[in-house]
Amino acid sequence: MKHLIRPNSLASILLLSALLVSCSKEKSSQLxxxxxxxxxxxxxxxxxxxxxxxxxxxxxxxxGFLKGGNVPSNMAYSGISAKGRRDATAPTIxxxxxxxxxxxxxxxxxxxxxxxxxGVASVSLTVDGSAVTSSSVAPFTxxxxxxxxxxxxxxxxxxxxxxxxxxxxxxxxVTVSNVTPxxxxxPVVNITSPGDGTSYDASTTISIGSSxxxxxGITSxxxxxxxxxxxxxxxxxxSYSWNTGTAASGVxxxxxxxxxxxxxxxSKTVSVTINTVVIEPTPISGxxxxxxPVLNQGSEGxxxxxxxxxxxxxxxxxxxxxxxxYSNSTNVFSPEFLYNQIKFSIDCGSGSAMQTALDFVKLNxxxxxxxxxxxxxxxxxxxxxxxxxxxxxxxxxGSYAKMYCTDRAAIQSMIAQKHPVIINVIADNSFINAKxxxxxxxxxxxGSLAHCIVICGYDDAKNAYLVMNSWGTGWGxxxxxxxxxxxxxxxxxxxxxxxx
Numbered sequence: 001m002k003h004l005i006r007p008n009s010l011a012s013i014l015l016l017s018a019l020l021v022s023c024s025k026e027k028s029s030q031l032x033x034x035x036x037x038x039x040x041x042x043x044x045x046x047x048x049x050x051x052x053x054x055x056x057x058x059x060x061x062x063x064g065f066l067k068g069g070n071v072p073s074n075m076a077y078s079g080i081s082a083k084g085r086r087d088a089t090a091p092t093i094x095x096x097x098x099x100x101x102x103x104x105x106x107x108x109x110x111x112x113x114x115x116x117x118x119g120v121a122s123v124s125l126t127v128d129g130s131a132v133t134s135s136s137v138a139p140f141t142x143x144x145x146x147x148x149x150x151x152x153x154x155x156x157x158x159x160x161x162x163x164x165x166x167x168x169x170x171x172x173x174v175t176v177s178n179v180t181p182x183x184x185x186x187p188v189v190n191i192t193s194p195g196d197g198t199s200y201d202a203s204t205t206i207s208i209g210s211s212x213x214x215x216x217g218i219t220s221x222x223x224x225x226x227x228x229x230x231x232x233x234x235x236x237x238x239s240y241s242w243n244t245g246t247a248a249s250g251v252x253x254x255x256x257x258x259x260x261x262x263x264x265x266x267s268k269t270v271s272v273t274i275n276t277v278v279i280e281p282t283p284i285s286g287x288x289x290x291x292x293p294v295l296n297q298g299s300e301g302x303x304x305x306x307x308x309x310x311x312x313x314x315x316x317x318x319x320x321x322x323x324x325x326y327s328n329s330t331n332v333f334s335p336e337f338l339y340n341q342i343k344f345s346i347d348c349g350s351g352s353a354m355q356t357a358l359d360f361v362k363l364n365x366x367x368x369x370x371x372x373x374x375x376x377x378x379x380x381x382x383x384x385x386x387x388x389x390x391x392x393x394x395x396x397x398g399s400y401a402k403m404y405c406t407d408r409a410a411i412q413s414m415i416a417q418k419h420p421v422i423i424n425v426i427a428d429n430s431f432i433n434a435k436x437x438x439x440x441x442x443x444x445x446x447g448s449l450a451h452c453i454v455i456c457g458y459d460d461a462k463n464a465y466l467v468m469n470s471w472g473t474g475w476g477x478x479x480x481x482x483x484x485x486x487x488x489x490x491x492x493x494x495x496x497x498x499x500x
Contacts, residue, residue, distance in 0.1 A: 042432045042471060044451035045301025045351030046424040047344060054355055054495065055248030058202070058401045059276040062409035066197060066251075066278060090168045091116035091160035093123065098156070100172040105179075107263035110142045114160040126157045133267055136227035136253070145263045146176045147184045183262035187214040189221075191256050196270035199278055203245040206272065210238040212258035220259045226252050249275035249402070277401065281409035282416035288457035288466055289420060291315055292326045294479025296472030297335070298376025301351040303452040305339035306470035308357035309366050310374075311454045312420045316499050317395070319418040328370040335470075336374040337367045337384050337392060348380040354422055354452060354497055358400045365392035402495040408485060411465070412458055414498045420468075421455040423496040425483075434476040439464055440491075441484040455496070456480075 093114040098104055114120045123140035125132045127149060133142045142158070157171040192209035200206060212221045213236060222232040223240055231240045238256070255269040292314040297306050310333060317323075317331040326332050342352045342360050367388045384392065403410045403421070411421050425431070429447035431440050439462065457466030464482040473479045483491075 042427075042449060042451075043297055043299055043301055043303065043349065044427065044449040045297075045303040045343075045349075046450040046452040047304075047351045047353045048493075049353045049355040049495075053359075054402070055250070056202075056275075057249055057355065057495075057497075058399065059249045059273070060401045060403050060410050060414065060498070060500070061273065061276055061278055062281050062407055062413065063278050064281060064409055065404070065407045066273065089117045089162075090166035091120050091162050093120075093158060093160040093168050093170055095156070095158055095170055095172050098172065098174050101174070102172075103175045103177050104146050105177050106146060108144045108146050108174075110144055110156060110158060112140055112158050112160070114138075114140050116160070116162045116166075120160050120162060122161050124159045124161075126159075128155055129157075133265065143263070143265055145184070145186070145265065147178050147182055147262065148186065148264065149176050151176050151178060183216055183260065183264065185215045185260075186264035186266045187212050187218055187258040187260055189256050189258045189266045189268045191254060191268050191270050194254070194270065194272055197272070198270075199273045199276050200244060202249070202275040203243070204274075206242045206244060208238075208240040208242055208254060210240075210256035210268075212236050212256070212266075214258070214260045214264075216260055216262075218258050219261050220257075222257050224255045224257070227255075244274050247274050251276075279410060279413045282413045284412075284416050286457070286459035286461060287416060289315060289415065289418060290318065291420070291454075291456050291468050292318070292332050294468065294473050295335075295374065295470060296376075297374075297470040299349070300339065300376045300380055301343065301347075301349045302335055302339040302374075302376075302380075303470055304352045304354055304357050305335040305342065307422050307452040307454045308354060309333050309338035309361060310335040310369075310470070311456070311468050312422055312499060313361060313366055313395070313397070315418070315420050315456070316397070328373075329368055332369040333366045333395065334369045334372040334374065336382070337372045337388060340380050340382055341384075343380060346381070348376075351450070354424065358397070358422075358497060358499070361395075362397050362400065364389070365394060365396040367392040367395070397499050400497055400499045402497050405492045405494060405496050406489055411455060411496065414500075415455065415458060419498040419500060421496050421498050422452065423455060423467075423492055424450065424452050425488075425491045427451045428491075431481075434481045436477045438476055439482040439484055441487050443490070 091114055093112055096111045096113055110125050112123055114123055122134050122136040124134035125142035132144050135142050153173055153175055155171050155173050157169055159167050159169040161167040189212045192211055194206055210223050212218050218236055221238060222229050223238050231238050251271050251273050253269050253271050255267055257267045259265045291311060297303055314332045323331050342356050343350045344352055371388050371391055414421055427449040428444040430444035432447055454468045455465045456468045462482060464484050467483055468480055469475055
């Protein structure tokens with residue numbers, strides 16, 4: 001039976017056709033940007049690392065970064081979970097007691113209510129602008145011996161800090177009224193070992209020594225690691241052996257605290273780094289690594305496999321063997337082999353985590369591109385043959401390390417040593433639609449694609465990192481682009497990785 005087109009239907013079709021032609025013309029005239037719908041054609045695939053496993057990864061930091069006190073302890077912020085925007089929300093804090101205008105005497109417990117969108121790292125107390133003590137354990141109560149201050153009006157200030165360095169301070173004024181000054185001399189405490197800023201390999205046993213003295217006598221003496229008391233005594237010295245086998249990689253604080261009978265208290269804190277390699281910054285102001293040819297991941301969520309397995313692993317092999325060219329049979333590796341085995345679900349659009357990929361290559365290796373070429377149209381369920389897996393075992397990595405994304409000197413030093421750096425970013429629409437000459441400096445206001453790419457160079461004159469992408473040569477400068485050093489910190493997470 002034939003279907004007839006009614007006149008009103010025909011008019012509708014003609015009108016629709018005219019509109020389509022009009023849209024096409026308008027779209028074709030805007031040559032400086034891809035259509036908005038093109039945003040959906042870019043695939044990412046970056047997923048957060050498991051924080052518990054991530055904590056065990058060796059760390060690389062620059063010496064200046066450590067000396068500058070830039071490294072937060074127990075840093076747990078994840079940029080991908082937070083859409084890649086750096087935590088800019090300061091904690092909130094209020095003083096519960098003593099209240100403003102209170103008359104105090106003797107030992108005073110300064111209690112607070114503190115909260116943060118991610119977590120409060122510490123609350124510190126100052127009296128008339130002079131530091132008294134700090135607490136890193138909820139409910140963040142700080143003890144102050146009011147006998148150490150003259151009778152009269154004093155200002156108590158508490159400051160809450162989070163792991164990203166955001167802080168908020170509030171103050172109250174109290175009147176000290178001590179009838180008998182009594183003992184106002186605080187104990188003297190010291191951590192005899194380890195030294196402040198010392199670095200240790202994983203699973204090292206650290207000998208911790210603390211000493212305390214007082215003009216009258218010590219009543220309590222405690223030792224804590226990252227705010228948790230591990231030893232306490234009324235003796236003048238404490239010795240403790242800390243097995244770091246279960247400690248997270250990174251910076252840890254060791255604190256000793258001593259009190260006397262009058263409530264006077266003193267503390268001493270040192271920081272140590274575990275499983276960390278401290279490197280010096282490179283004097284080179286800019287360089288660019290030679291990378292394998294840029295490819296396109298297509299519609300699959302395989303950016304992590306491209307960044308880790310294809311770009312980084314291939315570059316590592318290229319430089320380690322002193323090769324002059326890239327070859328699919330010797331030093332270019334298969335993202336297909338890696339992605340099909342590490343994706344987080346059977347869906348070809350599903351992603352993976354950087355650490356998952358690195359751990360897989362460390363344990364199983366990766367086969368060459370010639371053995372298992374990549375295609376985004378053949379599905380993602382193809383598993384390697386015994387021959388491909390056997391070849392992969394010859395290309396395992398020995399180790400990898402993490403760095404703070406805020407440690408520019410460490411990242412540049414790794415690049416200078418021929419190690420590409422793997423990063424996650426939250427790509428906005430300006431990055432997604434990057435053209436030649438683009439430097440990512442500002443947020444476009446829209447777009448939040450979790451994506452994994454590779455830093456393969458830098459230029460201090462541009463104040464930017466050079467990155468290699470997996471969206472083909474039609475993106476950016478033939479598959480490469482630049483990210484401003486400072487803006488980079490607002491679009492990435494806490495850590496980045498390098499094979500070493």
